[in-house]
Amino acid sequence: MYNLFIASFKEAWDKKYFEFDKSRFLEFTRENIASQFLNNHNELKNIPCLFGFEQYKSKFRIGHLTSIKQRDQKILIEYAFDDEIEPLDVKIIESNATLFDIRDWEINRTHWAVKDENLFERLHQVNLIDLNTLFKKQYEFSNTEIPNTSNDDKISVMSLNGFIKKIFEINKDASRTIFYRGHSKRDGYRLTPSLFRKDINGNYKYLQNESLIYREMLIANPSEFIDYSSTIDVLIKMQHYSLPTRLLDITSNPLIALYFACKSNSDTEGEVIIFHVKTDEIKYFDSDTVSCLSNLARLPKKDQDNIDLNSKVFNNQSSIKRLIHFIKEEKPFFEPKIVPKDIQKLCVLKENITIVEFFLNQELFSYLV
Numbered sequence: 001m002y003n004l005f006i007a008s009f010k011e012a013w014d015k016k017y018f019e020f021d022k023s024r025f026l027e028f029t030r031e032n033i034a035s036q037f038l039n040n041h042n043e044l045k046n047i048p049c050l051f052g053f054e055q056y057k058s059k060f061r062i063g064h065l066t067s068i069k070q071r072d073q074k075i076l077i078e079y080a081f082d083d084e085i086e087p088l089d090v091k092i093i094e095s096n097a098t099l100f101d102i103r104d105w106e107i108n109r110t111h112w113a114v115k116d117e118n119l120f121e122r123l124h125q126v127n128l129i130d131l132n133t134l135f136k137k138q139y140e141f142s143n144t145e146i147p148n149t150s151n152d153d154k155i156s157v158m159s160l161n162g163f164i165k166k167i168f169e170i171n172k173d174a175s176r177t178i179f180y181r182g183h184s185k186r187d188g189y190r191l192t193p194s195l196f197r198k199d200i201n202g203n204y205k206y207l208q209n210e211s212l213i214y215r216e217m218l219i220a221n222p223s224e225f226i227d228y229s230s231t232i233d234v235l236i237k238m239q240h241y242s243l244p245t246r247l248l249d250i251t252s253n254p255l256i257a258l259y260f261a262c263k264s265n266s267d268t269e270g271e272v273i274i275f276h277v278k279t280d281e282i283k284y285f286d287s288d289t290v291s292c293l294s295n296l297a298r299l300p301k302k303d304q305d306n307i308d309l310n311s312k313v314f315n316n317q318s319s320i321k322r323l324i325h326f327i328k329e330e331k332p333f334f335e336p337k338i339v340p341k342d343i344q345k346l347c348v349l350k351e352n353i354t355i356v357e358f359f360l361n362q363e364l365f366s367y368l369v
Contacts, residue, residue: 001033002119003049003065004102005077008110010058013051017078020112025075027111028103029202037114038190041068041075048119049079054108056094059087062119073346075112088128096126103203108305113202156269160258163272167254170274177282179250179275179348182261186271194244206244211300213243230330232285232294232349246297250275250348275348283349288327288334289342290349295326309340 005018012018026034037044045065052060062085067078093100097107099122101115123129157163170178181191190197195206206213217238218225228234239247251257254272261270283290296304303319311317315324315337324336 001047002115002117003044003047004028004100004113004115005049005051006054006107006109006111006113007052008054010053012053013061013079013081016080017076019071020075020077020110022070022073022075023196024109024111026114027109027202028106028113030116031198031200031202033114033116034198034202035187035190041070044068044114047114050100050119051079051081052090052093052107054110056090056107059090060093061085061087062123077112085129088123092126092128096122099125105203163254163258173276175279176276177252177279179252179277180254180257180272181248181250181275182257182259182270182272184261184263184265184268184270186269191248191273193246193248194242195246197244208301210244210246211298214238214297217241217243230285230291230294231298231326232290235294235297246293277348281348283347285349287347287349288331289347291327291331291334292323292338292342293347295323296343298326299323309344314338314340 005013007013007018026037029037045068049063049065050060051063061081063079063081065077065079067076069076093102094107097103099117100119101117106113120129155166157166172178195210196204197206198204214234218234224237225234228237235245235247239245239249257272261272299319299322303322307317307319308314314320320338321336324334324338327334328336
C-alpha cells in the first residue's frame, strides 16, 4: 500500500509541505480503503509515498510523511524525500500506470490517493529500483494492515429519551445556528452530496455528466419547471427526485434527523451529525453567492476544470464569462464580476422550510492553476 500525491505545478514539492483541500483526500481510492482511512490520517504516515505531477510533467519522487494536520477544510502534510532513490523516470511510470493503479483521468487532477499496491515491488518490477540494495528502514511498515475506524469520539444513545437529553446538552453559541443530518449507516459513511459519490474503485459516478443530467431533467419534465426562475430552484427539485446534485439536506429539527437515522437498515447503527453554522453566513434564495454556486451545475465539466482561481484576469476567463451569462439569465442586473473565494466556500441555504448545504467548489476548484 502507498500514498500517491499528485500536484499541478513543478515547484509543488520543493517546500517539503503541501496543503490539500479535504475534498481531494482519498480521491481515486477504492471505497473499502477510503472508508478505513477517512478518520485515521496518521496511520498513513506508516506507508511510503509517491510524489508526482499532473500529466507526468516532471519526475516523480519517493518519500515518507512526517506530519499530517487537519485545518478545517484543509489537510497539511509535511514530508521528506528518500535521497537514496533517484527521481523516477515518468515515461516508465506512465507506460506502466496500471501496475501502480494510476488511472487515466487521475493524472489530470491534484489529489491524494491511497493505493493497494506494494510500491517498492512495482518499482522493482519496472526496473526503477533494485530491492536488493534499497535501504528501506523508514518503510518497515509499508505492508501495514488497514486500521479499524475508531468511534471513541462519538456518543451512543439507545433510546429516544437518551437522544433528546443529549440534544439539550449541546453547548449553544448565540452566533451560530445548529443543524442536523441523519443517516442509517454509521460505519463508513461519508458526508458527501450524491453528485460527488464514487464507485467501489474510487471513480466518480456522476460528476462528469453534471450539466447533462441538469439539462436532461428539464427536457424530460418541462411542465415541472415552467414556473421556476432560478437554478437553485431546479436543483432543489432534482434533489426531491433523488437525482445526483450538489446539495446535501440538513435540518434544524433533530427529531427529523433521528427519523432518517432509524428508518432503514435496522441491522446497523445509524448516526446523527451536528453542524454548528455561523448564523450570519446562512444564505437565502436571493443570494448572489447562491446564484454563483448553483449555476456551476450548468457548466460542462471541461469548463469547470479550466477555471483558474489564481488568475489575475479571473473574470475574463471564458468559463467564468459563461457562468456569468447563466447567472444573468436569472438576475439581469447581476454585476459581471465574481469573487474567486465565493466559489470556494461551503454555503448553507435556507429555502422555505428546507435547509440544504452546498458542497460545491471544494471538489471542483481547489489547487487548480
